Amino acid sequence: MPRKVKRKSLIKKLDTLFSLYIRLKSANKKGFVKCYTCGVKKYWEKDYMQCGHFISRRHYILRWSEKNARPQCYGCNVMSQGKQYQFAINLNKEYGYDIAEELLKESRKTAKFSNDDLVSLINRYEKFIELMNK
Numbered sequence: 001m002p003r004k005v006k007r008k009s010l011i012k013k014l015d016t017l018f019s020l021y022i023r024l025k026s027a028n029k030k031g032f033v034k035c036y037t038c039g040v041k042k043y044w045e046k047d048y049m050q051c052g053h054f055i056s057r058r059h060y061i062l063r064w065s066e067k068n069a070r071p072q073c074y075g076c077n078v079m080s081q082g083k084q085y086q087f088a089i090n091l092n093k094e095y096g097y098d099i100a101e102e103l104l105k106e107s108r109k110t111a112k113f114s115n116d117d118l119v120s121l122i123n124r125y126e127k128f129i130e131l132m133n134k
Contacts, residue, residue: 010118014064017125019051022069024132036070036090037083048074054087055103061111064121067091068103 023044026033033044042049052072055062062068070090076083088100113121 005115007115007118010115010122014118014122014125015057017122017129018064018069021125021128021132022051022066023049023071024129026071033071035073035076037072037076037080037086040073040075042073044071050074050077052077052082052087054082054084054091054100055107056082059107060113061109062103062107065103067095067099 023033027044031043031045032041033049034041035049036052049071050073051069053062054068054070057063070087072082076086091099091103
């Protein structure tokens with residue numbers, strides 16, 4: 001009988017894949033991405049580029065939302081707590097409307113992801129990453 005995969009393991013795997021996807025999606029052909037909040041350009045993998053979130057990952061409803069995540073350098077994401085104000089300005093500019101307010105409202109809702117939901121998202125991002133690496 002196969003061992004049941006623990007929820008914590010699924011979340012960790014999905015976080016890793018989602019982060020990889022967000023950084024790869026924004027990388028140029030040479031693998032460099034621009035920090036969403038300060039504009040510094042670094043290699044997506046080795047230069048401590050991270051998947052930054054406008055609304056904190058503790059809000060599960062937006063944890064894996066592509067609208068809520070962009071590449072950020074370590075300095076902005078960790079040392080400057082995500083530079084949320086600049087993140088909001090850039091999101092609103094990118095989308096052409098007050099999406100920051102929309103995401104803030106959405107973050108107040110609750111979301112319950114079943115293990116099957118998590119597996120489905122894992123499969124989705126594995127496929128996306130596979131296509132990007134071709």
